[in-house]
Amino acid sequence: MFFCTFDQSFTSVRLVFPVLLWILILSSGQKLKKFVSDIKSSAAFLLLLSVFIIYHGLTLLYTHNFVYGQSKFYGILVNIILNIFALRFLLVNFSLSLLKKLVTIILFSGLLLTIVSASSGPFISFYDEYSQMKIFGIGLYSHVGFGRYMGFVFLVSIINLIYFDFLKKFQIDKIFFLISFAGLILSGLRGAIVSSLLITACIIIYALIKKKISFVKILSFLSAGIILLAAIVYFNNSFSILFERFTQVFNIFHVQQLTDGAIQTRMHIYRTAYEIFSQNIIFGRGLGSFYDESIFIYTKGLKYPHNIFIEYAIELGITGLVFICTLLIYIYRSVLKVNLLLVFLFLYFLLLALFSYSIPFQTGLFSFIAFISLKEENLKMLKNIFINKV
Helix, strand or coil, X not given: CHHXXXXXXXXXXXXXXXXHHHHHHHCCCHHHHHHHHHHHCCXXXXXXXXXXXXXXXXXXXXXXXXXXXXXXXXXHHHHHHHHHHHHHHHHHCCCXXXXXXHHHHHHHXXXXXXXXXXXXXXXXXXXXXXXXXXXXXXXXXXXHHHHHHHHHHHHHHHHHHHHHCCCCHHHHHHHHHHHHHHHHHHHCCHHHHHHHHHHHHHHHHHHXXXXXXXXXXXXXXXXXXXXXXXXXXXXXXXXXXXXXXXXHHHHHHCHHHCXXXXXXXXXXXHHHHHHHHHHHCCCCCCCCCCCCHHHHHHHCCCCCCCCHHHHHHHHHHHHHHHHHHHXXXXXXXXXXXXXXXXXXXXXHHHHHCCCCCCHHHCHHHHHHHHHCCCCHHHHHHHHHHHHHHC
């Protein structure tokens, strides 16, 4: 029964990377021992993870939708907790060579996904339409994961160009920059496009202040982007579809012209969120209870509100809001101890959490918990690596 009700989105594609990563971790010898030693001596980190798990789990005792709440809780364990430990492993064993490998893997994976997306056609899913295990598709939830990831790849490519200088041979770093931007556009995900461009502006301003980039280089970035957009317009209709989707955003001021179902639903939820919240102010309705037939008049049948703060408010109440706000501030302060560029990446995932996905899918955002309560020696090593490169 449990696995029958478990949301298929957690399976297949989403589990491939964590499984491969954990195979590498468990076979890493001395690095694994170092990681285990760090975990054993990191009382604050373990306590925080325990509170994170137990707090969400306890809400299942009073949830209005135990079946869906159970699947969300399982998603938290698989999608979030395992990835936090994986990132912690990387941080404990961090080095300049590992940084180069990570950047290379991220950029190459973005290249592969962009090729698949482009060859499949703009916004077309390459999985069975009814299996719900898609990663592309403009009218489906599937394009969200792809767009969010490509926004991250795009930001990594920008940071690499300005600071790291990995893959400079044959101008491969610049090629990856263009490809990641193309993949981001092909995803059609408005939230990822806007969020990544806003964070890109922050990165460039930061680089200008630190005199790590020139206006000439910025102009070259813009020129390359314009040329790429022109190529996309010429070869397929993805840009025109994207333009139409962004045009719909401005129709929120002219409701009679608004035909975008995703925006209409979100606006409806934003208007009715307080009414649901006010029914269970202190502890909320319980994990998964946004997806409850008794409140379909407010939610229009959506499984989650596509906004992490509204989701915590409705499902975990005012205590949930205090919990998530405190946690995010704690993460921010911990990441800032290493480098501001990492804060920009954290803020990218936070912006995404305001517009798409549910708690168990906010892997990128919650993975930054791995930075909390790092040993001084690990913190110093990370800071030195970033200072040397940045």
